[in-house]
Ligand SMILES: Nc1ncnc2c1ncn2[C@@H]1O[C@H](COP(=O)(O)OP(=O)(O)OP(=O)(O)O)[C@@H](O)[C@H]1O
């Protein structure tokens with residue numbers, strides 16, 4: 001899918017590292033949202049940034065984009081100095097647009113800010129399949145349409161690095177499949193994608209490598225192949241947080257516990273369903289067996305170098321295609 | 326920065342609320358500046374403010390003062406809302422992150438916004454002058470009064486002063502929105518200050534207490550009122566009066582403008598965008 005260099009080589013040569021953080025830390029009073037994070041995303045790869053609610057994903061991405069000032073540590077995107085977002089496109093959390101403007105005019109306004117020509121607006125609307133409704137006011141858009149417009153905005157600059165924070169939030173199964181297919185297409189082209197998610201199945205479907213963040217720390221980093229093979233990703237989550245969470249999630253939680261009364265988030269997108277359930281089961285077992293490190297109200301994701309005894313992870317649908325549209 | 330300015334202009338122009346505010350401003354300005362005095366001339370004004378000013382006060386030669394009269398208080402309040410809307414909306418809709426991830430630095434976005442707002446403030450003031458000119462001309466024709474326009478110098482000075490006062494209120498609205506990171510509270514507090522607190526200080530407390538009288542000399546509204554008065558605005562209009570010399574008033578208003586913009590820029594560049 002991508003021709004990313006093997007591990008350890010991404011600093012070599014003239015290739016700039018798309019995303020590099022050194023000891024990145026953010027503290028909000030008592031809360032250590034991000035804790036000495038060292039992240040390295042390689043050119044051309046789709047990197048999954050996986051973690052439960054409150055793990056520090058969004059805070060990290062905000063720091064990458066200069067929206068939030070790190071307490072300490074450094075950030076470099078595409079080898080440029082902090083704050084320079086040339087060639088970077090991003091969608092952070094829920095999309096934010098002007099409700100009184102149409103989808104197209106929202107993008108036109110952003111294109112002005114970005115110094116991008118008007119034809120590009122038409123292109124990205126086409127890419128996210130929003131052309132038909134692009135003349136309607138943003139306020140009248142459905143959740144999924146808003147999310148797609150957010151992705152369109154992220155694509156405006158024809159970015160070399162795309163930072164997406166839970167881009168499938170609010171999308172129906174078909175929309176999710178569409179979005180994942182789009183991310184894979186972008187990853188297969190020149191674009192490097194940093195994708196945050198709390199859906200293990202999603203990350204496994206679209207990503208080349210996965211970094212797992214918990215309590216602000218990078219607790220594991222693996223290729224998806226490794227995750228599928230020898231290493232079992234074990235998720236341990238504190239039940240209170242699961243109950244408190246209103247979002248659909250899979251990190252050790254019951255599938256479909258999103259409380260939205262609709263199909264579970266990955267419904268219809270292939271093989272991740274069973275895997276997630278198994279991951280959840282393992283998680284609950286792991287929690288009983290190994291509660292160390294949990295604390296009230298905090299989700300914890302850990303990886304254990306446990307050989308996959310039953311080989312059940314190997315039977316997964318082929319990477320990159322199972323959710324295709 | 327030009328791109329950001331155009332982007333902000335598009336947003337200002339396409340936002341229905343701004344047109345609504347302009348309409349209200351024109352209606353208020355004509356009502357208090359011309360129609361009520363006109364009713365007074367015809368003997369139908371009763372006790373309404375400005376109803377005893379006489380025909381001479383609403384003829385074309387008084388255009389500058391009449392156009393500036395509202396700016397210290399009620400037109401100022403509308404301009405403050407315009408400024409707060411332009412900045413505060415970004416917080417409410419979560420659009421700061423959308424705009425800032427497109428590239429431009431925060432200060433460039435703010436500069437673009439302020440340029441666009443400055444353009445709008447000029448249009449606003451020109452509209453007050455334009456509608457005032459039309460109305461006073463119509464009144465002069467109807468009443469068979471002479472149509473004598475102010476000199477170009479007076480007009481230019483009036484426009485300049487009006488623009489300066491307008492900019493100050495717009496930037497106060499913008500600053501409040503940045504400080505409070507929202508829309509409702511900045512507008513509420515700004516209006517309470519402008520329409521209630523400042524008015525009480527200027528017209529009630531100052532004549533009674535020496536130190537309040539001193540403090541009044543430094544208030545943005547009082548200086549805006551002095552500047553308007555020095556260019557012919559009627560002292561019977563709320564907020565207008567010779568509280569300070571025109572030179573001092575101009576400097577203080579310009580000083581507030583710079584302070585509001587500087588403080589807003591400093592806060593915006595320092596704080597996290599959530
Ligand atoms: N502005 C803030 N002030 C105080 N605490 C904050 C702030 N922003 C984030 N946090 C805290 O930092 C931690 C990480 O939050 P963050 O939003 O980065 O998590 P996340 O991994 O994106 O979670 P989710 O999957 O729910 O989006 C949380 O404990 C959160 O409460």
Ligand SMILES: [Mg+2]
Pocket residue numbers: 057058059093165
């Ligand atoms: Mg988040």
